[in-house]
Amino acid sequence: xxxxxxxxxxxxxxxxxxLELRCNYSYGATPYLFWYVQSPGQGLQLLLKYFSGDTxxxxxxxxxxxxxxxxxxxxxxxxxxxxxxxxxxxxxVGPLRRGAQKLVFGQGTRLTINP
Amino acid sequence: xxQVTQNxxxxxxxxxxxxxxxxxxxxxxxxxxxxxxxxxxxxRQIYYSMNVxxxxxxxxxxxxxxxxxxxxxxxxxxxxxxxxxxxxxxxASSLRGGGTFFGQGTRLTVV
Numbered sequence: 001x002x003x004x005x006x007x008x009x010x011x012x013x014x015x016x017x018x019l020e021l022r023c024n025y026s027y028g029a030t031p032y033l034f035w036y037v038q039s040p041g042q043g044l045q046l047l048l049k050y051f052s053g054d055t056x057x058x059x060x061x062x063x064x065x066x067x068x069x070x071x072x073x074x075x076x077x078x079x080x081x082x083x084x085x086x087x088x089x090x091x092x093v094g095p096l097r098r099g100a101q102k103l104v105f106g107q108g109t110r111l112t113i114n115p
Numbered sequence: 116x117x118q119v120t121q122n123x124x125x126x127x128x129x130x131x132x133x134x135x136x137x138x139x140x141x142x143x144x145x146x147x148x149x150x151x152x153x154x155x156x157x158x159r160q161i162y163y164s165m166n167v168x169x170x171x172x173x174x175x176x177x178x179x180x181x182x183x184x185x186x187x188x189x190x191x192x193x194x195x196x197x198x199x200x201x202x203x204x205x206x207a208s209s210l211r212g213g214g215t216f217f218g219q220g221t222r223l224t225v226v
Contacts, residue, residue, distance in 0.1 A: 004157075034214065043119075043205060044158075044217040090157060102148070102173070103207075103215060105157035 002027040004093050006106035014114045015083050021076040021109050023091030032094035033074040034103065035065055039087045047089075050074065061085070086113045117142045121206050121218035128196055128225055136191045136221050138206030144216075146209045147189040148173070149181065151202040152220075158205065164189055196225040 003026045013019055025031060032051050036044040048059025055067040065076045074091060088110045092103040119140045128134055140147065148163040150173075160173030164183040178200055180192040189208075193200060201224050209215040 036217075043219045046214040046216070049214050092158075102160060102163060103150075103158070104174075105150075105159070107155055107157045 002031065002093055002104050004091050004104055004106035006089075006091055006109050008109045009107065010110045010112065012112040012114060013081055016080050019076075019078045019081045019085070019111070021089050021091075021111070023074045023076065023106060024072050025074065025091070025093045026072065027093055030069075033065075033067060034092040034094065035059065035063070035074075035076045036090045036092060037061075037087045038090065038108075044090065047076070081111075081113055083113045083115065086111055117216065119206055119208050119216050119218035121204075121221050124219060124221060126221060126223050128223070130197055130225055131195050134193050134196060134223075136193075136204060136206075136223070138189045138191065138218060139187050140189075140206075140208040140216070141187065142208060142210075142216065143186065144208035144210050145186075147183065148207045148209075148215070149179070149189070149191045150205045150207065151175065152205060153202050161191070161204075193223075196223075198225050201225050 005024045007022050034049045035047040038044050047063050048057050050057050050067045058064050063078050067074050088108045090108050091106045094103050122137045145166050149161040150158040152158045159175045161179050162181040164170045204221045206218040207215045
């Protein structure tokens, strides 16, 4: 069965510092991969997605993610974080056969930004 | 504006009292889903629908029902809520091969 692991439950970085959030997945075929962000009291907003092609994908709010098949990873990065990036981040995998319909989520990583 | 709308946003109810959480999307999406979010567990799919009158169980369907009589609506029904169904619920919709859009969430407390 497919699964997603986000090894870091909570990360704290300083404003202006670079960020990398880790995501590892387990799936038998090429998955659809997603990163979502959830601000306090809000729903989930799609940051970016990978379906095929270029393994480095650009998303909204200056985020990017790199798909590495050999490592079964899809890490999220941002060169310089802003205080407004403080939120919870979820990595998700969707089975290719049904497209984006069924998503399996990781446990989430809470990001705190120090001023 | 493209959106998924859930109602209510907050609900406190008692054990055994039937309730319905409504979900509506205005993007003409084929697929709709319900998820629940619990601390440390991320989001888990309850039910999904691939089109009108086509629904199937997700990972945690026990205690829930759904229906899809119209393309835009996908209500979640708890026939006899129990305290272990206290959670944050999200409705979502998507096109085949597209990203998934989520509603704002419904925080349900069952006492």
